[in-house]
Amino acid sequence: MSILNIRNCLDPVLRKKCEPVKNIDGNLVALSNDMIETMFDSVGVGLAANQVGIPQRLIVVDFGFDAEKKEDHNPIIIVNPVITAAEEEQDGQEGCLSIPEIVADVPRFKRVEVKGVDLDGNDVRYEVEDYLARAFQHELDHLEGKLFWDMLGRTKRDILKRKFKKLLKEQGAE
Incomplete structure (x- = not known):
């Protein structure tokens, strides 16, 4: 396994709608394992394949993640995930790798149902709420070419974009 390079929000791969995975093979399994290692190394709760430059419908989410303890990892992998039900909206703080x-x-949404396929080709279904519901929605947005700040008003989004570009400049990464 290896740590993958996480693309930043300026990379065009993050703005493209991802293609469905057609075959689950050794390459996809290896990618999934690398994504999990990358997510843990970056202290993230989820990661979409396009965040590491692969525009396919694949996500990993740390299902056992405890935001306060930052422990009890239980990563899950979902191929071709879709949200099939959602209810009750709430605001909450969000960031992105x-x-x-x-x-x-x-x-x-406070609660969502997500369906997809695991690496063995079996159908999977998760009903989650609160923090995990937010994580799933965030990662599925990535697969649609959306970033969390797209959900905000124009003024707030523009302020955050300027702040991010300033950070890049300060780090000499622009």
């Missing part, structure tokens, strides 16, 4: 050091309150 592709937009480091930037956070904002984002409206999301």
